Each structure stands twice: as structure tokens, then as C-alpha cells.
Amino acid sequence: MRGLLREAGRVSGVVTEHGELRCASVVLAGGAWSSLFCRNLGIRLPQLKVIASVLRTAPMPGGPELAVGAHDFAFRKRRDGGYTIAQRSANIAPITPDSFRYLTDFLPALGRQYRELRVRLGRQFIDEWRLPAHWSPDQPSPFEALRVLDPQPDLAILAEARRALCRHFPFFEGLQVSQAWAGAMDATPDALPVIGPVAELPGLFLSTGYSGHGFGIAPGAGVLMADLLSGQVPAVDPRPFRFERFQAAHP
Ligand SMILES: Cc1cc2nc3c(=O)[nH]c(=O)nc-3n(C[C@H](O)[C@H](O)[C@H](O)COP(=O)(O)OP(=O)(O)OC[C@H]3O[C@@H](n4cnc5c(N)ncnc54)[C@H](O)[C@@H]3O)c2cc1C
The missing domain is CATH 3.30.9 (D-Amino Acid Oxidase; Chain A, domain 2)
Structure with a gap:
């Protein structure tokens, strides 16, 4: 994935090396590359x-x-x-x-x-x-290289x-x-993953920063992400995993 499409201030799709895909929500689960991907969007993800x-x-x-x-x-x-x-x-x-x-x-x-x-x-x-x-999404991304x-x-x-x-x-x-x-x-700085929406770009969700524990907690993390995406009441309290916890120190 090279980047995101945006319309009216929110996500409207993704750009891949094989073309565009339209969608209303995107989950970025890019492991150790999530921070670089976010930087290209102007979003600061400390990782x-x-x-x-x-x-x-x-x-x-x-x-x-x-x-x-x-x-x-x-x-x-x-x-x-x-x-x-x-x-x-x-x-x-x-x-x-x-x-x-x-x-x-x-x-x-x-x-x-x-x-x-x-x-x-x-x-x-x-x-x-x-x-x-x-x-830019019409150029090869560093991930492709x-x-x-x-x-x-x-x-x-x-x-x-x-x-x-x-x-x-x-x-x-x-x-x-x-x-x-x-x-x-x-x-991540607190060794907890980020699982949830990014308020500054509606439609973008993060599931990343598993800090060496991603295998063990993947089943629960997947359920939480699915609940948040589909607007269900989350099975577990999502607050410890909010992306915005890192922004308090860097408004
Ligand atoms: C040596 C080692 C031992 C570990 N042992 C354990 C353990 O015992 N227990 C445990 O719970 N966890 C362990 N972990 C951690 C666990 O492997 C990770 O937490 C987990 O794999 C993270 O999953 P993820 O899906 O978030 O990221 P990843 O597994 O890194 O997957 C991210 C994927 O996204 C792809 N990607 C990134 N950017 C793009 C892009 N722009 N376009 C397309 N694709 C992209 C990457 O190629 C990658 O395939 C260990 C990790 C290591 C390195």
C-alpha cells in the first residue's frame, strides 16, 4: 500500500502499487513500518x-x-x-x-x-x-523498495x-x-499497542505497535478492532490503546 485517498477530509480509499481501491475505512496494521506510513500522511506515530x-x-x-x-x-x-x-x-x-x-x-x-x-x-x-x-501515491513507496x-x-x-x-x-x-x-x-513508548481510530483523519484506524507481544494478543486485538470498526460496544475497554494518548505530550 502506497498511501490513502481522501475526500472531504476523510479516507475514501487506498492506493496500491496495482491501483486504487475505494473504501470508507482503512486499518493500518503495518508493523514496524506503520510510523513511516503515518509520517507520509502528516500523522505522528511514535514507534x-x-x-x-x-x-x-x-x-x-x-x-x-x-x-x-x-x-x-x-x-x-x-x-x-x-x-x-x-x-x-x-x-x-x-x-x-x-x-x-x-x-x-x-x-x-x-x-x-x-x-x-x-x-x-x-x-x-x-x-x-x-x-x-x-x-506521492503515484510514485513507488519506500516499502516497495x-x-x-x-x-x-x-x-x-x-x-x-x-x-x-x-x-x-x-x-x-x-x-x-x-x-x-x-x-x-x-x-511504542508504553509497550502497549495502538488499536483504534485516528481522530485527525476520519476513516483511518491503527492496529500496530504490538511491542513484541502481537502473537499472544492478536485474537483479542482482532476482536477489539472489529468492534471499533463496526461500531459495536467493544468487548474490552479500548481506552488504554487510544492513539491520542501519545498526542497529549505533543499537541
Ligand atoms: C524474534 C521475535 C520473537 C517474537 N516472539 C513473540 C512471542 O513469543 N509472542 C508474541 O506475542 N509476540 C512475539 N513477537 C512479536 C510478534 O511477532 C509481533 O508483535 C507481531 O508479528 C506483530 O504483528 P503485526 O501484524 O502488527 O505486524 P507484522 O507481523 O510486522 O505485519 C505487518 C505486515 O504489514 C506489511 N506492511 C507494512 N507496510 C506495508 C505497506 N505499506 N503495504 C503493504 N504491506 C505492508 C509488512 O510487510 C508485514 O507483513 C516476536 C517478534 C520477533 C521479531
Whole structure:
């Protein structure tokens, strides 16, 4: 999706790389790209990427069946008999232009979570610096140029996870890594998602900023979004997820 169509001050459709679609409401569920999409609309959505690394092992017969989430490691068995393993208390916080753009929003969270965040300055700063902040719907969007966010896994963090895991579960000593990968989590300043309408652009709804918990809460988040879109009384109180909570500090 490149952008939105607007008529009489509200959303009237979307523009995709394959053409236009008319609709009265749009849900932006763009994960870590939602903030950039909003910026092109002139809407300020404070959101930063946090990079989490994971590995999977070759099949390990006879290992634990349970899933464990400890302070500095986590594992669960996979269907092929291997294990997915991660460090639970260390993620990369890349410094990007958004880090400065949203610094005041995120300072309290940084103060609370600095032990779990490894702040890094690298190529991502330059890459994001080069991204256009604005584009017109008849031009290819930055999303089309990138297609998939595929950050490099942090091997040092994964080595920490392995050491911690083997200390507590010696069974895993000698494990063979089949694959390591990473993903960008879309963090908000209060680590809660944004689920609801955007008052400054009627017809636009946000479902984003799941801050590393989107799998777990997706079923409830989907019901809430559907209730809000269809004008039903929401199944849960939507106020903690209002977009406008971020605007109080930046009117
Ligand atoms: C390593 C790792 C481990 C995790 N572990 C857990 C866990 O154990 N439990 C848990 O609950 N959560 C976990 N999460 C978080 C979870 O994956 C996310 O919260 C969830 O995927 C967010 O879902 P989403 O649909 O909001 O965003 P995404 O899954 O990022 O989906 C957004 C989609 O929108 C597309 N998109 C964006 N912009 C555009 C555009 N302009 N046009 C077209 N398409 C667009 C993207 O390509 C993407 O496919 C983990 C995340 C990572 C990275």
C-alpha cells in the first residue's frame, strides 16, 4: 500500500502499487513500518524498532517437552524435534533518525529497560536517513523498495542465550544451530499497542505497535478492532490503546 485517498477530509480509499481501491475505512496494521506510513500522511506515530534474535537447532531427540521462559534464555520444542532458543533479556535498539525524532516519548521506557537494550549505531542509521519522509501515491513507496525487513541476528546475544541455557539444561550442550534469524519488533513508548481510530483523519484506524507481544494478543486485538470498526460496544475497554494518548505530550 502506497498511501490513502481522501475526500472531504476523510479516507475514501487506498492506493496500491496495482491501483486504487475505494473504501470508507482503512486499518493500518503495518508493523514496524506503520510510523513511516503515518509520517507520509502528516500523522505522528511514535514507534521504534527493537531487533530480537532467535536460533533453531537441529532435531535433538530425548530433550525436554516443555517450553521455558527464564530471565536470560527461553526455549520451546519445534515440530521437527529441534528447539527454538532466544535470550529473553537482551535486544538490540538501533540508533536511527527516529531515535531522535521520538526521543522524548521513549526516554522513560529507556530508563526502565536500559538493562535489556543494547543500543547500537550502525548502518541502519544511514539506511533510514535515506528513506523519503514523503512520497506521492503515484510514485513507488519506500516499502516497495525494501519489501521485507530482515535484520541480521546478533550472534553475541545468541551465544549468551546458549551459555545460560546450557548452565540450567546441560542436555543442550553440543547443540547444532540450523538457523539464526532476527526480526524487528515495533515498540511504542508504553509497550502497549495502538488499536483504534485516528481522530485527525476520519476513516483511518491503527492496529500496530504490538511491542513484541502481537502473537499472544492478536485474537483479542482482532476482536477489539472489529468492534471499533463496526461500531459495536467493544468487548474490552479500548481506552488504554487510544492513539491520542501519545498526542497529549505533543499537541
Ligand atoms: C524474534 C521475535 C520473537 C517474537 N516472539 C513473540 C512471542 O513469543 N509472542 C508474541 O506475542 N509476540 C512475539 N513477537 C512479536 C510478534 O511477532 C509481533 O508483535 C507481531 O508479528 C506483530 O504483528 P503485526 O501484524 O502488527 O505486524 P507484522 O507481523 O510486522 O505485519 C505487518 C505486515 O504489514 C506489511 N506492511 C507494512 N507496510 C506495508 C505497506 N505499506 N503495504 C503493504 N504491506 C505492508 C509488512 O510487510 C508485514 O507483513 C516476536 C517478534 C520477533 C521479531
